[in-house]
Amino acid sequence: MNRNFWTFIAVCAAGAFALVLLATWQSTPRIGEEPADPMLLRVHEVPPAQADDIRAALAASLSMGEGQPPLGRVSDAGQGRLLVLAPESIQEDVTTSLAKLGAGRANPAIEPVVLDVWSIDALPGEGTDDPSLAPVADALAAARPALGPVRFVRSGAVSVAARTDGSLVRAETPQGFAVDAELRGAEGGVTARLSMRNPQFLTTVDLRFDGFVVLSQFAAQEGRTRVLVARARPADARG
Numbered sequence: 001m002n003r004n005f006w007t008f009i010a011v012c013a014a015g016a017f018a019l020v021l022l023a024t025w026q027s028t029p030r031i032g033e034e035p036a037d038p039m040l041l042r043v044h045e046v047p048p049a050q051a052d053d054i055r056a057a058l059a060a061s062l063s064m065g066e067g068q069p070p071l072g073r074v075s076d077a078g079q080g081r082l083l084v085l086a087p088e089s090i091q092e093d094v095t096t097s098l099a100k101l102g103a104g105r106a107n108p109a110i111e112p113v114v115l116d117v118w119s120i121d122a123l124p125g126e127g128t129d130d131p132s133l134a135p136v137a138d139a140l141a142a143a144r145p146a147l148g149p150v151r152f153v154r155s156g157a158v159s160v161a162a163r164t165d166g167s168l169v170r171a172e173t174p175q176g177f178a179v180d181a182e183l184r185g186a187e188g189g190v191t192a193r194l195s196m197r198n199p200q201f202l203t204t205v206d207l208r209f210d211g212f213v214v215l216s217q218f219a220a221q222e223g224r225t226r227v228l229v230a231r232a233r234p235a236d237a238r239g
Contacts, residue, residue, distance in 0.1 A: 039072075041085045044098060048080035048165045049184045055082055058094065062086065079165075112163055112235035113190060115207075117171075117179045119156040119199070122217070122225040127151030139212035139229045147217070147225055155226070156198075161235055164190050183232065190232045199226055207232040 046054050058074040072086025084094055118136055122143075130153040133140065140152050156177030162169040164185040172178035180195040189208035194215070196202070203215055212231040220226040 038088055039085060040088050040091050041083060042091050042094075043077065044082045044084055044094060046080050046082055046098065051076055051080055051082060054098070058082065058084065111185070112161055113183065113232050114159055114161050114235050115169075115171075115179075115181050115183065115190075115192065115230065115232050116159045116212075117157070117181075117194070117196070117228070117230045118154065118212075119177050119196075120227045120229065121153050121155045121220065122147050122150040122227055123153060124148075124150055124223050130154050136212045136229050139214050140227070143214050143217060143227055150225070152227070192230070192232065194230065196228070199228075201228060205230070209233055 055074055055076050059070075062070045062072045062074065064070060072084060072090055074085075075083045077083050084091060086094070118133075120133065120136070120140070126149050129137075129140070129151055132154055133152055144150065156173045156175055158171035158173060158177065158179050160169050160171035160179070160181065162181060162183045164183045166182050166184050168180060168182055170178065170180050176198040178197040182193040183190045185191075186206055188210070189206060191204065191206050193204045194202070199218075199220070201216060205213060205215060207213055207230060209232060212229045215228040215230055217225055217227045
Protein backbone atom coordinates (compact mmCIF):
# COMPACT_ATOMS: atom_id res chain seq x y z
CA MET A 1 0.00 0.00 0.00
CA ASN A 2 1.37 3.42 -0.81
CA ARG A 3 2.24 6.35 1.42
CA ASN A 4 -0.94 8.24 0.54
CA PHE A 5 -3.02 5.36 1.91
CA TRP A 6 -1.23 5.40 5.26
CA THR A 7 -1.47 9.21 5.42
CA PHE A 8 -5.23 8.77 5.02
CA ILE A 9 -5.18 6.12 7.77
CA ALA A 10 -3.27 8.51 10.04
CA VAL A 11 -5.87 11.24 9.54
CA CYS A 12 -8.68 8.79 10.23
CA ALA A 13 -6.80 7.51 13.26
CA ALA A 14 -6.44 10.97 14.72
CA GLY A 15 -10.16 11.56 14.31
CA ALA A 16 -11.02 8.16 15.72
CA PHE A 17 -8.85 8.65 18.78
CA ALA A 18 -10.35 12.09 19.36
CA LEU A 19 -13.93 10.83 19.15
CA VAL A 20 -13.50 7.58 21.05
CA LEU A 21 -11.39 8.99 23.87
CA LEU A 22 -12.75 12.53 24.26
CA ALA A 23 -15.04 11.85 27.20
CA THR A 24 -12.29 10.13 29.16
CA TRP A 25 -9.54 12.60 28.35
CA GLN A 26 -11.50 15.80 29.09
CA SER A 27 -11.52 14.93 32.78
CA THR A 28 -7.99 13.52 32.88
CA PRO A 29 -5.28 15.70 34.45
CA ARG A 30 -2.47 16.63 32.08
CA ILE A 31 1.22 16.08 32.51
CA GLY A 32 2.40 18.27 35.40
CA GLU A 33 -0.92 18.11 37.24
CA GLU A 34 -1.92 15.75 40.05
CA PRO A 35 -3.17 12.61 38.25
CA ALA A 36 -6.55 11.06 38.98
CA ASP A 37 -5.02 7.71 38.04
CA PRO A 38 -1.32 6.80 37.87
CA MET A 39 0.82 7.65 34.87
CA LEU A 40 1.98 4.48 33.15
CA LEU A 41 4.54 3.78 30.44
CA ARG A 42 3.39 1.07 28.07
CA VAL A 43 4.66 -0.44 24.85
CA HIS A 44 2.06 -0.76 22.07
CA GLU A 45 2.88 -3.09 19.19
CA VAL A 46 1.93 -1.78 15.72
CA PRO A 47 2.90 -2.82 12.19
CA PRO A 48 6.34 -1.27 11.51
CA ALA A 49 5.20 0.12 8.16
CA GLN A 50 2.48 2.13 9.94
CA ALA A 51 4.36 3.14 13.08
CA ASP A 52 5.24 6.66 11.92
CA ASP A 53 1.68 7.57 10.97
CA ILE A 54 0.14 5.96 14.07
CA ARG A 55 2.63 7.77 16.32
CA ALA A 56 1.69 11.09 14.70
CA ALA A 57 -2.02 10.33 15.11
CA LEU A 58 -1.56 9.43 18.78
CA ALA A 59 0.53 12.54 19.45
CA ALA A 60 -2.13 14.73 17.84
CA SER A 61 -4.84 13.11 19.96
CA LEU A 62 -2.83 13.59 23.16
CA SER A 63 -2.18 17.25 22.40
CA MET A 64 -4.42 19.87 24.02
CA GLY A 65 -3.27 22.72 21.82
CA GLU A 66 -0.52 25.32 21.80
CA GLY A 67 0.62 26.38 25.24
CA GLN A 68 -1.23 23.53 26.96
CA PRO A 69 0.48 20.48 28.50
CA PRO A 70 -0.43 17.27 26.70
CA LEU A 71 -2.44 14.46 28.24
CA GLY A 72 0.44 12.10 27.54
CA ARG A 73 3.44 11.52 25.34
CA VAL A 74 4.29 9.00 22.63
CA SER A 75 7.62 8.04 21.06
CA ASP A 76 8.80 5.51 18.50
CA ALA A 77 11.00 2.78 19.98
CA GLY A 78 11.62 1.18 16.58
CA GLN A 79 10.60 -2.13 15.00
CA GLY A 80 6.87 -1.48 15.41
CA ARG A 81 6.93 -0.46 19.08
CA LEU A 82 5.40 2.80 20.38
CA LEU A 83 6.08 3.99 23.92
CA VAL A 84 3.08 5.78 25.40
CA LEU A 85 3.28 7.65 28.74
CA ALA A 86 -0.27 8.40 29.91
CA PRO A 87 -2.77 7.72 32.74
CA GLU A 88 -3.96 4.13 33.01
CA SER A 89 -7.47 4.93 31.74
CA ILE A 90 -6.02 6.43 28.57
CA GLN A 91 -3.72 3.45 28.04
CA GLU A 92 -6.70 1.11 28.01
CA ASP A 93 -8.51 3.27 25.48
CA VAL A 94 -5.40 3.53 23.31
CA THR A 95 -5.21 -0.28 23.20
CA THR A 96 -8.89 -0.55 22.33
CA SER A 97 -8.70 2.12 19.64
CA LEU A 98 -5.64 0.56 18.01
CA ALA A 99 -7.45 -2.77 17.87
CA LYS A 100 -10.53 -1.16 16.29
CA LEU A 101 -8.36 0.48 13.65
CA GLY A 102 -6.70 -2.83 12.89
CA ALA A 103 -3.32 -1.43 13.89
CA GLY A 104 -2.87 -3.89 16.71
CA ARG A 105 -2.85 -6.92 14.43
CA ALA A 106 0.37 -8.51 13.38
CA ASN A 107 1.59 -7.38 9.99
CA PRO A 108 0.89 -10.29 7.61
CA ALA A 109 3.19 -8.84 4.97
CA ILE A 110 6.48 -9.38 6.81
CA GLU A 111 7.57 -12.35 4.74
CA PRO A 112 10.96 -13.16 3.20
CA VAL A 113 11.28 -12.24 -0.46
CA VAL A 114 14.11 -12.11 -2.97
CA LEU A 115 14.90 -8.87 -4.78
CA ASP A 116 16.55 -9.16 -8.22
CA VAL A 117 18.03 -6.04 -9.84
CA TRP A 118 19.74 -6.04 -13.22
CA SER A 119 21.86 -3.39 -14.92
CA ILE A 120 21.78 -3.88 -18.68
CA ASP A 121 23.46 -2.04 -21.54
CA ALA A 122 21.68 -1.48 -24.85
CA LEU A 123 24.34 -1.31 -27.57
CA PRO A 124 23.38 0.50 -30.80
CA GLY A 125 23.01 -1.68 -33.88
CA GLU A 126 21.55 -5.04 -34.78
CA GLY A 127 22.75 -8.17 -33.05
CA THR A 128 21.92 -11.02 -30.69
CA ASP A 129 21.07 -10.29 -27.08
CA ASP A 130 23.16 -11.72 -24.27
CA PRO A 131 21.68 -15.22 -23.63
CA SER A 132 21.93 -14.69 -19.86
CA LEU A 133 19.20 -12.03 -20.17
CA ALA A 134 16.49 -14.59 -20.94
CA PRO A 135 14.79 -14.10 -17.52
CA VAL A 136 14.24 -10.39 -18.27
CA ALA A 137 13.29 -10.79 -21.94
CA ASP A 138 9.72 -9.50 -21.46
CA ALA A 139 10.89 -6.30 -19.73
CA LEU A 140 13.49 -5.67 -22.43
CA ALA A 141 10.94 -6.25 -25.17
CA ALA A 142 8.85 -3.47 -23.64
CA ALA A 143 11.87 -1.13 -23.57
CA ARG A 144 13.17 -1.92 -27.07
CA PRO A 145 10.71 0.18 -29.19
CA ALA A 146 11.92 3.42 -27.60
CA LEU A 147 15.58 2.48 -28.15
CA GLY A 148 15.52 1.52 -31.81
CA PRO A 149 17.90 -1.13 -33.19
CA VAL A 150 19.95 -2.34 -30.20
CA ARG A 151 21.29 -5.50 -28.67
CA PHE A 152 21.30 -6.02 -24.92
CA VAL A 153 24.22 -7.16 -22.77
CA ARG A 154 24.28 -7.58 -19.02
CA SER A 155 26.55 -5.21 -17.10
CA GLY A 156 25.58 -6.29 -13.58
CA ALA A 157 22.99 -8.20 -11.57
CA VAL A 158 22.34 -8.78 -7.88
CA SER A 159 19.90 -10.91 -5.92
CA VAL A 160 19.35 -10.44 -2.20
CA ALA A 161 16.95 -11.95 0.32
CA ALA A 162 15.06 -9.44 2.47
CA ARG A 163 12.16 -9.11 4.89
CA THR A 164 9.32 -6.76 4.03
CA ASP A 165 9.56 -4.77 7.26
CA GLY A 166 11.68 -1.86 6.00
CA SER A 167 14.99 -3.38 7.08
CA LEU A 168 17.97 -2.24 5.01
CA VAL A 169 19.72 -4.86 2.88
CA ARG A 170 22.72 -4.47 0.59
CA ALA A 171 24.14 -6.40 -2.35
CA GLU A 172 27.14 -5.69 -4.58
CA THR A 173 28.92 -7.32 -7.51
CA PRO A 174 32.73 -7.55 -7.72
CA GLN A 175 32.53 -5.00 -10.55
CA GLY A 176 30.94 -2.39 -8.25
CA PHE A 177 27.26 -2.52 -9.16
CA ALA A 178 25.56 -2.11 -5.76
CA VAL A 179 22.02 -1.90 -4.46
CA ASP A 180 20.71 -0.78 -1.05
CA ALA A 181 17.06 -1.76 -0.59
CA GLU A 182 14.27 -1.27 1.93
CA LEU A 183 11.17 -3.39 1.24
CA ARG A 184 7.68 -3.12 2.68
CA GLY A 185 4.77 -5.42 2.00
CA ALA A 186 2.14 -4.33 -0.52
CA GLU A 187 -0.80 -6.09 -2.15
CA GLY A 188 0.54 -8.72 -4.52
CA GLY A 189 4.17 -7.69 -3.99
CA VAL A 190 6.31 -5.08 -2.24
CA THR A 191 7.06 -1.37 -2.21
CA ALA A 192 10.82 -1.02 -2.67
CA ARG A 193 13.05 1.95 -1.91
CA LEU A 194 16.20 1.37 -3.96
CA SER A 195 19.51 3.21 -3.90
CA MET A 196 22.07 2.11 -6.49
CA ARG A 197 25.71 2.81 -7.19
CA ASN A 198 27.50 2.40 -10.51
CA PRO A 199 25.20 3.74 -11.85
CA GLN A 200 23.87 6.19 -9.29
CA PHE A 201 20.11 5.89 -9.07
CA LEU A 202 17.43 6.33 -6.39
CA THR A 203 13.77 5.37 -6.66
CA THR A 204 10.73 4.05 -4.81
CA VAL A 205 8.69 1.58 -6.83
CA ASP A 206 5.91 -0.98 -6.42
CA LEU A 207 7.06 -4.44 -7.51
CA ARG A 208 4.45 -7.14 -7.98
CA PHE A 209 5.26 -10.83 -7.84
CA ASP A 210 4.59 -11.26 -11.57
CA GLY A 211 7.70 -10.20 -13.44
CA PHE A 212 10.39 -7.58 -13.97
CA VAL A 213 9.76 -3.84 -14.10
CA VAL A 214 11.89 -1.35 -16.05
CA LEU A 215 13.06 1.19 -13.46
CA SER A 216 14.93 3.58 -15.73
CA GLN A 217 16.89 3.95 -18.94
CA PHE A 218 19.46 6.67 -19.56
CA ALA A 219 22.50 7.45 -21.68
CA ALA A 220 25.76 5.81 -20.63
CA GLN A 221 29.28 5.85 -22.07
CA GLU A 222 30.20 5.03 -25.68
CA GLY A 223 26.68 5.56 -27.02
CA ARG A 224 25.20 2.91 -24.76
CA THR A 225 21.87 3.17 -23.01
CA ARG A 226 21.77 1.80 -19.48
CA VAL A 227 18.54 -0.01 -18.57
CA LEU A 228 17.73 -0.90 -14.96
CA VAL A 229 15.14 -3.59 -14.25
CA ALA A 230 13.98 -5.18 -10.99
CA ARG A 231 11.56 -7.67 -9.58
CA ALA A 232 10.56 -9.14 -6.22
CA ARG A 233 9.57 -12.77 -5.74
CA PRO A 234 8.65 -14.94 -2.75
CA ALA A 235 11.75 -16.49 -1.23
CA ASP A 236 10.49 -20.00 -2.02
CA ALA A 237 9.92 -19.19 -5.71
CA ARG A 238 12.49 -20.22 -8.30
CA GLY A 239 14.46 -17.50 -10.03
